[in-house]
Amino acid sequence: MYIQETAAGNQFDAIVIGSGISGGWAAKELTKHGLKTLVLERGRDVKHVTDYPTGVMNPWEFEHRNQLPLDVKQANPVVSKCYAFYEGTTHFFVKDAEHPYVQEKPFDWIRGYQVGGKSLLWARQTQRWSDLDFEGPARDGFAVDWPIRYADLAPWYSYVEKFAGISGNKDGLAQLPDGEFQKPHEMNCAETHFQKAIASKYKDRQVIQGRCAHLTEPKDIHFQQGRAQCQHRTICERGCPFGGYFSSNASTIPWAMKTGKMTLRPDSVVHSIIYDEKKGKATGVRVVDANTKKMTEYYARIIFVNAAAMNTNLILLNSTSSRFPNGLGNDSGVLGKYVAFHNYRATISAQYDGDLDSTTAGRRPNSPYIPRFRNLHKQETNFLRGYAAGFNAGRSTYTNNEGIGADLKKNLINPSWGGWHVGSHMMGETIPKENSTVSLDGTLKDPFGIPQLKINMFYDDNDEKMIKDFYEQFTEMYEAAGFKNIKTRDSKQAPGLDIHEMGGARMGKDAKTSMLNKWNQLHACKNVFVTDGAAMTSTSTQNPSLTYMALTARAVDYAVQEMKKKNL
Amino acid sequence: MAVAFGGLLSLPSWAQNWTTESVAPTTTSRFLSVADDALLAEIAETIIPETDIPGAKSLGVHTYIQKIVKDCMDTQAQEALENGLYTVGDISKKSKGKDFVAMNPTERTAFLNELLTQGADEETKTFYNLVKNLTIRGFTTSEYYLTNIAHYQLVPGFYHGCVPISTSK
Numbered sequence: 001m002y003i004q005e006t007a008a009g010n011q012f013d014a015i016v017i018g019s020g021i022s023g024g025w026a027a028k029e030l031t032k033h034g035l036k037t038l039v040l041e042r043g044r045d046v047k048h049v050t051d052y053p054t055g056v057m058n059p060w061e062f063e064h065r066n067q068l069p070l071d072v073k074q075a076n077p078v079v080s081k082c083y084a085f086y087e088g089t090t091h092f093f094v095k096d097a098e099h100p101y102v103q104e105k106p107f108d109w110i111r112g113y114q115v116g117g118k119s120l121l122w123a124r125q126t127q128r129w130s131d132l133d134f135e136g137p138a139r140d141g142f143a144v145d146w147p148i149r150y151a152d153l154a155p156w157y158s159y160v161e162k163f164a165g166i167s168g169n170k171d172g173l174a175q176l177p178d179g180e181f182q183k184p185h186e187m188n189c190a191e192t193h194f195q196k197a198i199a200s201k202y203k204d205r206q207v208i209q210g211r212c213a214h215l216t217e218p219k220d221i222h223f224q225q226g227r228a229q230c231q232h233r234t235i236c237e238r239g240c241p242f243g244g245y246f247s248s249n250a251s252t253i254p255w256a257m258k259t260g261k262m263t264l265r266p267d268s269v270v271h272s273i274i275y276d277e278k279k280g281k282a283t284g285v286r287v288v289d290a291n292t293k294k295m296t297e298y299y300a301r302i303i304f305v306n307a308a309a310m311n312t313n314l315i316l317l318n319s320t321s322s323r324f325p326n327g328l329g330n331d332s333g334v335l336g337k338y339v340a341f342h343n344y345r346a347t348i349s350a351q352y353d354g355d356l357d358s359t360t361a362g363r364r365p366n367s368p369y370i371p372r373f374r375n376l377h378k379q380e381t382n383f384l385r386g387y388a389a390g391f392n393a394g395r396s397t398y399t400n401n402e403g404i405g406a407d408l409k410k411n412l413i414n415p416s417w418g419g420w421h422v423g424s425h426m427m428g429e430t431i432p433k434e435n436s437t438v439s440l441d442g443t444l445k446d447p448f449g450i451p452q453l454k455i456n457m458f459y460d461d462n463d464e465k466m467i468k469d470f471y472e473q474f475t476e477m478y479e480a481a482g483f484k485n486i487k488t489r490d491s492k493q494a495p496g497l498d499i500h501e502m503g504g505a506r507m508g509k510d511a512k513t514s515m516l517n518k519w520n521q522l523h524a525c526k527n528v529f530v531t532d533g534a535a536m537t538s539t540s541t542q543n544p545s546l547t548y549m550a551l552t553a554r555a556v557d558y559a560v561q562e563m564k565k566k567n568l
Numbered sequence: 569m570a571v572a573f574g575g576l577l578s579l580p581s582w583a584q585n586w587t588t589e590s591v592a593p594t595t596t597s598r599f600l601s602v603a604d605d606a607l608l609a610e611i612a613e614t615i616i617p618e619t620d621i622p623g624a625k626s627l628g629v630h631t632y633i634q635k636i637v638k639d640c641m642d643t644q645a646q647e648a649l650e651n652g653l654y655t656v657g658d659i660s661k662k663s664k665g666k667d668f669v670a671m672n673p674t675e676r677t678a679f680l681n682e683l684l685t686q687g688a689d690e691e692t693k694t695f696y697n698l699v700k701n702l703t704i705r706g707f708t709t710s711e712y713y714l715t716n717i718a719h720y721q722l723v724p725g726f727y728h729g730c731v732p733i734s735t736s737k
Binding site: 056058059060063064065067068069070071185186187188189191192231232233355356357358359360361362363364401404405406408409412413417 | 615617619621632635639641642677680700704705707708709710711713714717720722723726727728729731
């Protein structure tokens with residue numbers, strides 16, 4: 001659908017800023033209720049299947065067999081650190097020079113500016129939060145109390161899980177509630193061995209299969225989306241022509257488009273939200289066309305801000321008026337503060353010498369998961385909160401590369417079996433702090449005339465203690481499983497590379513100490529909703545996207561009811 | 569269901585036009601002379617020769633090496649490759665009285681083995697290791713190797729956690 005540049009053409013019922021994992025959900029839910037919805041995406045359009053240029057390429061078909069050319073690495077020191085950035089995916093990532101920002105402290109900001117955003121690139125892990133997470137800040141005395149509990153979100157988790165398609169086991173764990181699962185992926189011999197070893201030694205620790213957004217038993221609702229069963233290609237980040245994993249592109253955006261109610265406008269960089277002092281509410285947004293740099297205003301009754309955590313902060317901070325001189329809805333002064341992330345620095349690897357008569361076949365877009373076991377029900381350690389961990393085992397092979405000629409060649413085509421290689425990575429909760437911030441630079445602007453974002457996030461003593469504990473506990477757990485040659489590693493990576501930045505416009509009960517109420521509605525500007533990572537009061541340990549989806553669907557449902565009651 | 573869908577999936581037109589030629593080197597990826605490229609091809613072929621299955625030369629491994637060194641590595645690596653090829657030409661003429669490319673396969677193997685064992689300098693070792701490692705990588709990432717040896721499948725459609733090793737290949 002094309003925008004008609006007239007006043008009437010610029011008027012909508014709802015505007016959604018961003019088309020990533022949460023913006024896609026906002027678009028789907030708003031259009032379902034018949035609202036004429038404008039979806040603004042700062043990047044280019046990416047259509048499902050046809051805009052996945054590397055989606056069906058074999059490894060040998062890449063000019064450099066998927067190695068990054070040196071000039072690309074040198075021009076992009078930040079994004080080149082991301083594990084998913086390689087020759088086959090560069091077109092889905094923001095290049096360093098295109099969108100500058102200020103690192104007050106080192107922060108590797110990984111971004112995907114296109115329709116679908118990072119939902120094309122995510123690691124697809126979808127673990128629910130529990131009350132042990134929502135009650136964390138209140139119990140342990142940091143941040144502010146979440147204004148919601150698990151019971152508020154549980155039906156919405158179910159709602160989004162059924163549509164997105166989540167695979168996993170019902171494990172019956174208090175800290176990781178079960179969901180609407182399709183059949184789980186298999187564990188391999190080494191993983192099952194570890195699972196049993198941990199179960200026999202610890203009552204409070206479990207090794208489970210990860211829950212992930214892959215269709216293992218697609219239902220009618222998925223076929224209606226044009227999606228099919230996951231084919232285990234494990235090249236998800238290039239875009240999946242099968243729609244085997246959930247992305248906005250494969251799922252929510254085309255679904256919203258089918259209603260005829262959505263207008264999708266790519267190349268639309270939101271400058272700010274317009275606040276009408278007389279009406280006491282937001283009336284629309286100012287958009288810079290990414291190609292022409294021309295500014296246009298669009299109007300709507302409600303606005304959903306889903307620009308991804310950092311850019312949502314930027315837009316709110318840049319939306320100033322005499323009523324809100326410090327950013328839209330920022331009466332409390334907390335906007336841009338208490339930002340946090342996940343600590344992914346620590347890994348631990350080892351060898352397993354059992355089950356040598358077995359190996360794996362095929363590929364798996366998922367891996368086992370060890371839910372948080374530290375400080376679950378009460379404070380037990382010298383650090384706050386805890387960590388979850390991924391776990392992954394694979395059979396290694398090796399070749400004798402000595403010499404040259406026919407013997408070398410024979411060795412290369414007959415690799416020998418090695419033992420099992422096992423590894424875990426820590427996913428640590430970090431504590432949101434007042435001095436952990438994002439703010440607007442006073443002078444530097446981006447290519448669209450918008451102030452650059454200054455990012456000031458850092459590890460603290462709690463994070464260092466948690467890393468130490470992870471090494472100690474996992475060394476003990478690995479030893480209990482008989483693993484050998486245990487090695488710990490601290491990548492020392494800067495915050496950001498976890499791609500789980502959160503907060504800055506946190507939810508809370510009190511307008512004096514938070515930005516959003518329990519419906520993700522700005523306390524001070526009720527027709528603006530924030531349902532992406534910016535809304536997060538605390539971070540817990542789970543991969544956050546599923547929670548953003550559930551918060552979004554719930555907030556839209558509330559917004560629509562309020563509109564019907566003429567409250568919005 | 570899964571397999572059937574794979575067959576029904578209509579791929580966009582750009583996906584049907586790939587051939588070996590379409591991903592062959594562009595002129596910008598070349599920096600070696602025609603003679604040096606031919607010499608590199610014979611060195612790679614000596615490291616991984618044609619047997620009952622294709623060797624480095626027929627799999628275009630030398631083209632891969634030149635491309636990777638030019639596009640993915642720094643100028644030091646490019647100089648090491650160029651200088652090393654010159655050295656091979658120089659030594660072969662001085663000590664053997666003929667060009668490397670004029671030798672028979674046995675002479676070539678002996679020559680490359682001697683290159684390392686007879687008190688080779690650091691530059692020669694760097695060159696040798698660079699070419700050998702990239703020859704191995706070029707061979708094991710080639711379409712032939714991945715398809716026929718590693719049995720790579722773009723669309724496996726399954727994952728089995730525990731299969732006996734004897735039947736897993």
